[in-house]
Amino acid sequence: MKVGFIGLGAMGRPMALHVHKAGHELCVWARRPESAADLPATLCATPAELGRRCEVVFTIITSSADVESVTLGTDGLSEGMAPGSVLVDCSTIAPDAARHIAAQLAGKGIHMLDAPVSGGAQGAIDATLAIMAGGEAAVLERVRPLLHCLGQRIVHIGPNGAGQVAKACNQMIMVAAIEAAAEAMRLAAASGVDCAKVRQAMAGGSAASRVLDVMGERMVGRDFAAGIEARLHHKDFGLVLEAARKSGVSMPLTATVAQQLNALMAQGWGRDDTASLLRVLELA
Amino acid sequence: MKIAFIGLGIMGRPMALNLLKGGHQVTVWARRAESMQPLLDAGAKGAGSPAEAAQGNELVISMVADAPDVAEVMRGVAQGAAPGLVAVDMSTIAPAAARQIGVDLAAAGVDFMDAPVSGGEVGAIAGTLSIMAGGSDAAFAKAKPAFECMGKNIVHVGASGAGQVAKAANQILTGMGVLAVAEAFAFAAKNGVDRGKVREALLGGFAYSRILENHGQRMLDRNFKPGFKSWMHEKDLNIVMQTAHELGLCLPGSAATAQMFNAMVGSGMGEEDSIAVLKLLERLSGQE
Numbered sequence: 001m002k003v004g005f006i007g008l009g010a011m012g013r014p015m016a017l018h019v020h021k022a023g024h025e026l027c028v029w030a031r032r033p034e035s036a037a038d039l040p041a042t043l044c045a046t047p048a049e050l051g052r053r054c055e056v057v058f059t060i061i062t063s064s065a066d067v068e069s070v071t072l073g074t075d076g077l078s079e080g081m082a083p084g085s086v087l088v089d090c091s092t093i094a095p096d097a098a099r100h101i102a103a104q105l106a107g108k109g110i111h112m113l114d115a116p117v118s119g120g121a122q123g124a125i126d127a128t129l130a131i132m133a134g135g136e137a138a139v140l141e142r143v144r145p146l147l148h149c150l151g152q153r154i155v156h157i158g159p160n161g162a163g164q165v166a167k168a169c170n171q172m173i174m175v176a177a178i179e180a181a182a183e184a185m186r187l188a189a190a191s192g193v194d195c196a197k198v199r200q201a202m203a204g205g206s207a208a209s210r211v212l213d214v215m216g217e218r219m220v221g222r223d224f225a226a227g228i229e230a231r232l233h234h235k236d237f238g239l240v241l242e243a244a245r246k247s248g249v250s251m252p253l254t255a256t257v258a259q260q261l262n263a264l265m266a267q268g269w270g271r272d273d274t275a276s277l278l279r280v281l282e283l284a
Numbered sequence: 285m286k287i288a289f290i291g292l293g294i295m296g297r298p299m300a301l302n303l304l305k306g307g308h309q310v311t312v313w314a315r316r317a318e319s320m321q322p323l324l325d326a327g328a329k330g331a332g333s334p335a336e337a338a339q340g341n342e343l344v345i346s347m348v349a350d351a352p353d354v355a356e357v358m359r360g361v362a363q364g365a366a367p368g369l370v371a372v373d374m375s376t377i378a379p380a381a382a383r384q385i386g387v388d389l390a391a392a393g394v395d396f397m398d399a400p401v402s403g404g405e406v407g408a409i410a411g412t413l414s415i416m417a418g419g420s421d422a423a424f425a426k427a428k429p430a431f432e433c434m435g436k437n438i439v440h441v442g443a444s445g446a447g448q449v450a451k452a453a454n455q456i457l458t459g460m461g462v463l464a465v466a467e468a469f470a471f472a473a474k475n476g477v478d479r480g481k482v483r484e485a486l487l488g489g490f491a492y493s494r495i496l497e498n499h500g501q502r503m504l505d506r507n508f509k510p511g512f513k514s515w516m517h518e519k520d521l522n523i524v525m526q527t528a529h530e531l532g533l534c535l536p537g538s539a540a541t542a543q544m545f546n547a548m549v550g551s552g553m554g555e556e557d558s559i560a561v562l563k564l565l566e567r568l569s570g571q572e
Contacts, residue, residue, distance in 0.1 A: 114353045244543075245522055248550020255539035258529070265532030 051080025083109030134163030332362030
């Protein structure tokens with residue numbers, strides 16, 4: 001199958017390579033063409049051109065505005081994609097934005113799935129991403145073999161936007177857990193106790209979690225180089241709190257964690273790992 | 285002065301009436317024509333559009349709901365404007381949105397000022413609003429006689445957007461202030477102590493505030509009629525939190541307060557006064 005990829009960052013690049021490895025023909029478009037260098041792919045001049053060449057297009061880029069401009073903007077995918085083709089948007093964006101884009105594309109007979117992923121750069125490399133899909137079940141079935149190149153846990157959550165709601169829930173739990181791990185490490189250190197031992201002990205008990213494993217280890221080793229850049233979690237928390245506001249829901253913990261992320265950004269640590277929430281605690 | 289006034293809601297109507305009382309010639313426009321009638325009865329002229337309202341006037345004032353409304357109204361004003369027109373928006377919108385409108389209008393030769401107010405409907409009727417202005421010295425000088433008909437504490441805070449920054453700071457203080465009084469009252473009641481007596485005692489000390497005095501009394505009376513509606517306070521706190529997010533600014537108290545206001549709107553208290561946050565606290569602690 002001819003498959004397009006837009007967004008060739010830490011996530012998109014290994015994902016595209018997995019699709020290629022499975023025997024599919026790859027087309028790519030990149031705002032900076034050099035980020036597509038040495039990929040086994042046809043480089044397209046515009047998203048519209050990429051859309052004309054492909055039956056299925058994946059996008060994995062940063063913001064709602066970016067996805068809107070790549071899909072609906074001038075020379076966007078919607079100008080090229082044929083009726084019946086499928087856009088799989090793996091970006092993390094606002095549920096409202098996903099619904100809006102899906103509705104616009106539907107007007108041209110183009111199918112869309114919102115299919116944000118969890119698992120980070122490592123999950124993308126290992127092809128172990130969790131994929132949360134929103135859209136029509138039949139469309140998901142059509143692209144399921146492609147998604148299987150990226151991860152085995154593929155859940156159809158509901159109609160368009162539902163995948164993004166699931167991703168928002170995922171981000172809330174994960175980043176709150178990072179903050180909890182950071183606070184535990186901070187308390188242990190301030191009490192003169194060995195953080196590594198505390199983490200090791202907790203790993204066997206009820207507080208065990210993947211966040212404590214991965215982020216806890218970074219905190220103990222004071223390794224703040226990004227796995228996932230904290231600025232992306234900061235962006236996601238903006239989306240989550242906006243969704244809470246629109247739904248009239250109170251989320252006191254998420255709101256507090258968002259403020260810690262704001263402080264992290266103010267320190268200039270946005271391109272470091274979110275484990276830097278520990279360093280924010282150490283400021284006060 | 286010849287002044288156009290756009291937006292004749294709960295705040296705009298009494299503000300425009302005070303301009304008429306101050307001897308100014310006022311032209312009005314409102315989205316709903318029936319909102320214009322009380323002003324026409326009081327001697328104002330009616331206009332068919334914001335552009336028409338701007339024509340032949342030296343000063344245009346808007347008092348509408350949110351940033352997109354201000355932008356739309358001001359696009360119209362720019363079409364009808366003579367060069368050198370001063371346009372003042374007294375709505376509460378995001379500082380960044382106000383700055384952008386200022387830039388857009390400057391291109392059309394209109395000097396734009398943001399001048400949000402505090403003091404509510406009571407202050408608007410009495411002409412005792414606090415007015416926080418952001419923009420050029422020339423625009424402030426032009427608008428000052430109009431401001432003096434509508435308000436008492438009139439401060440030129442700084443450049444474009446500075447008025448909205450001051451208003452956002454005001455909403456941080458009033459939002460947290462109302463929540464603080466409600467929490468103190470919930471605390472007293474759960475301890476079996478008379479909250480009226482607590483209020484009376486605290487009014488003499490360092491915890492004195494106008495909010496403890498006025499909002500506190502309305503909490504004791506369980507008078508939840510607005511005043512200032514919860515959904516509007518929620519909207520204003522959202523401006524605060526969005527701005528904090530954009531700037532990388534840690535505001536834990538405002539964040540917690542904003543979530544309480546989300547819950548008020550979500551649980552059907554949006555049309556009540558913001559002091560209804562007391563009812564939310566009582567529900568959470570089983571004090572109903």
